[in-house]
Every structure is written in structure tokens, then in C-alpha cells.
Amino acid sequence: MTRFSLGKWLLPVYSALALIFLMIPIVYTFVFSFNDSLKSNITWRGFTFDKWLNVCAVQNGAVCEAFGNSLIIGVVATVIATTLGTMIAIALVRYRFRFRAGTSLLLFLPMATPEVVLGAGLAAQFLSLGVPKDMLTIILAHTMFCISFVVVTVKARVAGLDPALEEAGRDLYGSPAQVFARITFPLLLPGILAAALLSFALSFDDFIITNFNSGAVTTFPKYIYISASRGIPAEANVIASAVFILALVIVVTAQVSAAARAKRQARQG
Amino acid sequence: MAFAAFSSTAAPPADAPPRRRSNVALLLLLPGILYLVLFFLAPLVSLILTSLQAPTEFGDIGMYSYAFRWENYVAVIEQYWPHILRSFGYAIVATVLALAFSYPLAYFIGVTARKWPLLQSLMLVLVIAPFFISFLLRTLAWKQILSDESFLVTSLKAVSLLAPDAHLTGTAFSVIFGLTYNFIPFMTLPLYTTLERLDLRYLEAGNDLYASGFHTFRTVTIPLSMPGIVAGTLLTFIPAAGDYINASRDFLGGADTQMIGNVIEANFLVLLNYPAAAALSIILMTVILVIVGVYVKRSGTEELL
Numbered sequence: 112m113t114r115f116s117l118g119k120w121l122l123p124v125y126s127a128l129a130l131i132f133l134m135i136p137i138v139y140t141f142v143f144s145f146n147d148s149l150k151s152n153i154t155w156r157g158f159t160f161d162k163w164l165n166v167c168a169v170q171n172g173a174v175c176e177a178f179g180n181s182l183i184i185g186v187v188a189t190v191i192a193t194t195l196g197t198m199i200a201i202a203l204v205r206y207r208f209r210f211r212a213g214t215s216l217l218l219f220l221p222m223a224t225p226e227v228v229l230g231a232g233l234a235a236q237f238l239s240l241g242v243p244k245d246m247l248t249i250i251l252a253h254t255m256f257c258i259s260f261v262v263v264t265v266k267a268r269v270a271g272l273d274p275a276l277e278e279a280g281r282d283l284y285g286s287p288a289q290v291f292a293r294i295t296f297p298l299l300l301p302g303i304l305a306a307a308l309l310s311f312a313l314s315f316d317d318f319i320i321t322n323f324n325s326g327a328v329t330t331f332p333k334y335i336y337i338s339a340s341r342g343i344p345a346e347a348n349v350i351a352s353a354v355f356i357l358a359l360v361i362v363v364t365a366q367v368s369a370a371a372r373a374k375r376q377a378r379q380g
Numbered sequence: 381m382a383f384a385a386f387s388s389t390a391a392p393p394a395d396a397p398p399r400r401r402s403n404v405a406l407l408l409l410l411p412g413i414l415y416l417v418l419f420f421l422a423p424l425v426s427l428i429l430t431s432l433q434a435p436t437e438f439g440d441i442g443m444y445s446y447a448f449r450w451e452n453y454v455a456v457i458e459q460y461w462p463h464i465l466r467s468f469g470y471a472i473v474a475t476v477l478a479l480a481f482s483y484p485l486a487y488f489i490g491v492t493a494r495k496w497p498l499l500q501s502l503m504l505v506l507v508i509a510p511f512f513i514s515f516l517l518r519t520l521a522w523k524q525i526l527s528d529e530s531f532l533v534t535s536l537k538a539v540s541l542l543a544p545d546a547h548l549t550g551t552a553f554s555v556i557f558g559l560t561y562n563f564i565p566f567m568t569l570p571l572y573t574t575l576e577r578l579d580l581r582y583l584e585a586g587n588d589l590y591a592s593g594f595h596t597f598r599t600v601t602i603p604l605s606m607p608g609i610v611a612g613t614l615l616t617f618i619p620a621a622g623d624y625i626n627a628s629r630d631f632l633g634g635a636d637t638q639m640i641g642n643v644i645e646a647n648f649l650v651l652l653n654y655p656a657a658a659a660l661s662i663i664l665m666t667v668i669l670v671i672v673g674v675y676v677k678r679s680g681t682e683e684l685l
Contacts, residue, residue, distance in 0.1 A: 122484060122487070122488045122492060123488060123492070125484050125485070125488070126484065126485050126488040126489070126503070129481065129484075129485045130485075130503060130506045130507070133506065133507065133509065133510055133561075133564065133565075134506065134509065135521070135522075135525070136510075136513075136517075136518040136519075136521035136522055136525070136561075137509060137510065137513050137518065137521075139521040139524070139525065140513060140517050140518070140521050143521075154529075195411050195412035195415055196412060198408040198409070198411065198412055199408065199409055199412040199413070201408055202404075202405045202408035202409045205405075206404065206405030206408075207405075208405045208406065208409070214409065214413065217413065217416055217417075217420070217421070218416070220420070221416070221420050223614070223618060223668070223669070223672060224618075224665060224668075225618055225619060225621060225622025225623075225641070225664060225665065225668065226619065226622060226623075227622040227623075227624060227640075227641040227644050227645070227661065227664070228427070228622060228661045228662075228664060228665045229420070229423075231427060231644055231648055231657055231658060231661045232420075232423030232424050232426060232427040232661065233419065233423045234648060235423060235426040235427050235429075235430040235654060235658055236419075236422060236423040236426040236427075238430075238654065239426055239429070239430070251419055252419070254415070254419070255415065255416065255419040255420055258412055258415065258416060262412075312511060312512070316511070316514060316515050318515065318516060318625065319622075319623075319624065319625070319641070322645070322649070323645075323648065323649070331514065332514055332515070332516050335514060335516040335517060335520070336516055336625075336630075339516070339520060339628075339630035339631065340630045343517070343520060347517065348517065351513050351514045351517050352513075354512065354513070354514075355509075355512045355513040358511075358512035359505070359509065359512060362505055362508070362512075363505060366501045366505065370497065370498070370501065
């Protein structure tokens with residue numbers, strides 16, 4: 112096989128270096144979570160486990176409160192966005208209806224709009240309606256930008272679902288609810304879970320839209336933004352590192368189990 | 381992780397199932413569509429109305445009344461045109477750099493590493509790994525690494541690669557660097573998904589017809605990976621043009637590197653000049669839609685949308 116490869120070694124070496132480059136700030140954040148200093152990111156003052164053991168000790172637990180807010184917002188926004196988005200995805204793939212092109216455009220536009228515009232738009236709307244900004248407005252905002260991402264993720268799964276399976280369910284006198292609960296939903300579940308994870312990750316890490324619609328409520332990214340000028344406490348690095356490790360474990364487990372399943376199926380087939 | 385959006389639309393389902401007309405479709409669509417109308421479309425309308433507002437007759441800070449003051453647009457363009465130009469300039473440079481960085485990497489993962497599925501998935505996990513850690517903390521880490529007292533900068537100065545009085549943070553360099561770094565995964569993933577589907581027999585055919593490796597790359601690989609290039613550049617360019625974290629003074633920016641996002645934030649949240657912030661937002665969105673429209677049309681990948 113010949114192809115444009117710039118020499119046999121250049122491409123693999125470049126790729127390894129590129130991945131190392133991508134990891135640099137992550138390793139930096141992790142290392143400085145062990146920094147024996149109040150402000151984590153300035154200079155190295157020695158190794159300590161303290162910050163990992165007493166994450167909530169700093170500033171009366173302000174970091175943990177912000178983290179908790181982000182978790183609540185992420186979970187609620189994910190549940191709503193995943194439900195609404197999955198329904199839309201099923202309708203888009205399975206049914207013919209008028210305004211189909213309009214619906215697709217309405218779903219595409221939030222993804223093609225810069226976050227600062229989405230954030231300012233919602234803030235202008237809440238302002239003109241006199242809605243006070245709190246947890247609710249953040250959740251409403253996050254749900255909005257997550258829906259489109261859920262739709263595209265679940266749509267791929269619905270498109271790969273064989274309609275004959277549902278037909279068989281109906282032929283066996285399954286009610287629509289039974290067919291959905293026993294056939295459609297379980298088969299869509301991996302796609303729905305992937306969409307939920309994506310939605311949670313987007314919500315958890317969002318700062319720009321949150322900043323416009325959060326009022327006095329502090330989320331984890333907002334906490335970091337506010338602390339940036341006077342120095343980030345090492346506890347923030349601890350939380351970020353812990354979330355990183357957890358996410359990595361989830362993704363690697365999913366990858367490995369998918370690979371194992373593929374292997375098993377290959378052996379059986 | 382917006383890549384999912386574009387990668388899956390790039391590959392339409394092979395055989396669409398028969399579609400039925402039914403009220404079920406309406407019931408499934410209605411809640412979600414209503415939600416987007418209420419919290420996406422209506423806010424855009426609000427934004428347009430706000431951008432045309434006029435100060436109240438007493439001129440109270442943060443108080444405006446509905447009007448049709450299109451002069452707001454003239455005023456913000458006059459005042460902020462350097463920021464507007466800078467935003468698009470930075471975003472374009474960052475997009476090109478991210479593409480140059482990502483293409484070889486995506487090619488290696490998607491084409492060369494096909495023989496080793498485990499390596500392939502491991503590398504993919506590393507590409508998306510930055511998504512698992514806070515965007516703001518990653519950017520702050522770079523700020524520290526590029527700061528004047530850092531090991532990197534002092535070493536560069538020691539070997540005279542950098543002038544003794546030079547700074548990296550607070551410059552256009554560091555803002556573009558941050559934008560490029562932060563949006564690389566958005567570029568690599570769509571590139572990977574199209575390159576991963578690239579049929580190697582096309583490349584062999586090119587070779588059989590005595591094309592040089594470079595010629596095959598230019599006339600076969602690049603055109604076949606065009607959907608990935610378009611998706612990746614859009615996913616990088618759009619958020620980069622509106623970003624205000626990298627260019628913030630507390631992060632990688634300085635006084636002369638402020639982008640349109642920073643100006644919108646300052647006007648909306650600090651100066652309470654809502655009409656100016658809204659007008660700038662509308663300008664940003666319009667310019668992006670025009671650029672995206674022209675780009676997608678010229679690259680011949682309309683089906684992507």
C-alpha cells in the first residue's frame with residue numbers, strides 16, 4: 112500500500128508528539144492539584160495530598176458549592192434535553208411531515224450560533240420579561256443548546272435501527288407502548304446514553320452561556336473564571352482532575368467493552 | 381464534543397425506512413420544537429429588538445425603551461471595528477493552524493492505524509481527553525506555561541530565541557495559540573471520521589496509474605476528505621470567532637487583543653449597554669452566517685447542512 116506518508120516514521124512520530132502536546136495542560140492541572148500552596152497555579156511549593164483529602168475546606172466550601180451547582184444543572188438539563196431530543200430524533204427519521212426542512216434548520220442553527228450570541232439572546236429575553244436569573248435560567252439555557260446535539264447523536268442510532276424489528280413486535284400484537292418499551296427503547300439506549308453523556312459534558316463545561324444567565328449563582332467554570340485574576344485554589348484542580356479521571360475511566364471502559372463485544376460477535380458469527 | 385453533530389450528518393443513512401404520515405410525529409416533535417422556539421428563536425428576536433432600543437429620556441444606566449434606533453449599529457461598528465476585524469482574523473488564523481495540526485494526526489489515526497484497532501481507539505480517547513477537563517483550567521495552564529517567569533519563557537530567553545524584554549502572554553500570539561489549542565479536537569474528530577471511511581483502493585488505484593504519492597494525496601485524499609475539512613473548519617471557526625475566554629485579560633489576552641466576545645460581555649454584563657451588546661451579537665451572527673453560507677456553497681458540501 113502506497114500513499115502520501117512523508118517517510119515511514121515521520122507520521123507516527125508527529126502523531127505521538129501532537130498527542131503529547133494536547134495532554135500538556137491536563138498534566139499541568141493534575142500536577143498542580145498536589146501543590147502545597149493556597150493558590151495552585153502560580154509556583155510549585157512542594158507536594159501534598161491535603162487538597163485531595165480536604166477538597167471542600169477552602170473558602171467555606173465555595174469550590175464544592177459551585178461544583179454541586181454544576182452537577183445539578185448538568186443532570187436536570189441533560190434529562191430534559193435527552194428526552195426532548197430523542198423524541199425529535201425518532202420523529203425525524205421515522206415520520207414524514209410538513210416543515211421537515213424548517214425543523215432541520217431550527218435544530219442546526221443553535222449549533223452554528225456562537226455561544227456568546229446564544230447567551231446574550233437569552234439574557235436579553237429574560238431581561239425584557241423581568242425573569243430573575245438563577246439556577247432555573249441556567250438550566251433553561253443549557254437545555255436549549257443541548258437539544259440539537261442530542262438529536263444528531265440519537266438520529267444516527269435511529270437510522271441504524273431495523274424497522275422490521277418493530278414490525279415484528281406489532282405483528283405479535285404488541286401495543287405501541289409495549290413495542291417502544293421492549294424493542295425500540297432498548298435498541299436506542301446506547302445512542303441515548305451517548306447523547307446524555309455528551310449533553311452533560313457540554314453543560315458541565317459551559318461558561319459563556321452560563322455567564323450571561325446565571326445572576327449570582329456560581330457554577331464550577333464560573334468559579335474558575337472569577338478566581339482567575341487572584342489565583343485558582345488547588346482544590347479546583349483537584350475537582351477538575353477527579354472529573355477528568357472519572358470521564359476517562361467511563362470512556363475507556365465503554366471502548367474496551369465495545370471492542371470485546373465486537374470480538375465476541377465476530378467469533379460467534 | 382460537537383463533532384458528533386457534523387460527523388453523523390456527513391453520513392446519511394443508506395436506506396431510509398418507509399415513512400408514515402401520522403399525528404404521532406407531531407406529538408414527538410412538538411415539545412422539543414416549542415422549547416427551541418421559546419428559548420432559541422424568541423431570544424434572537426429579543427436580541428434584534430434590544431439592538432434597536434434607545435436610552436430612556438432620563439438616560440438612566442441600564443434602562444432602555446423600545447425604539448427603532450438603527451444608529452446603534454453604526455455606533456458599535458465605528459467604535460468596535462478593530463475588535464470585529466480582529467475576531468475574524470484570529471478565528472481564521474486559528475482555524476488554518478488547527479487544520480494544519482490536525483490533518484496529519486487524523487490521517488494517522490484514521491488510515492495508518494487501521495491495522496491496530498486498540499491503538500486507534502486509544503489515540504481517539506487522547507484526542508477527546510481535553511473535553512474532560514475544564515476549558516478554563518486548560519487555558520489557565522497555558523497562561524502559566526507561557527508566562528514571563530515560566531521555565532519555557534526563561535529558557536527561550538536564555539538561548540536568545542526570545543528577546544529579553546519579550547512577553548508571550550497578553551499578545552496576539554498567545555490568544556491565537558489558545559484558540560488553536562482549544563479547538564483542535566473539534567477539527568481532528570470530523571477529519572478522523574471521514575478519513576476513517578476513506579477507501580484505500582482509491583489510493584492504490586492512483587498508485588497503479590503511476591501517480592506520485594503527493595499527486596494522489598492532492599487529487600484523491602483531499603477531495604474525499606472534504607466533508608471532514610468543511611465540518612472541522614466550521615466547528616473551529618464559529619466558536620473561535622465568538623470566544624471571549626482566550627482573549628480575556630485574566631487568561632491569554634491583553635489590552636490590544638480583545639475580541640468581539642469580550643466587548644459583548646463587557647457591554648452586557650458590566651456597562652449595562654444592552655443595545656450595543658445586542659447589536660454586536662447580531663453583527664457577529666450575520667457575518668458568521670454569510671461566511672459559512674459562502675464557504676459551504678463554494679466547497680460544494682451543501683448536503684452537510
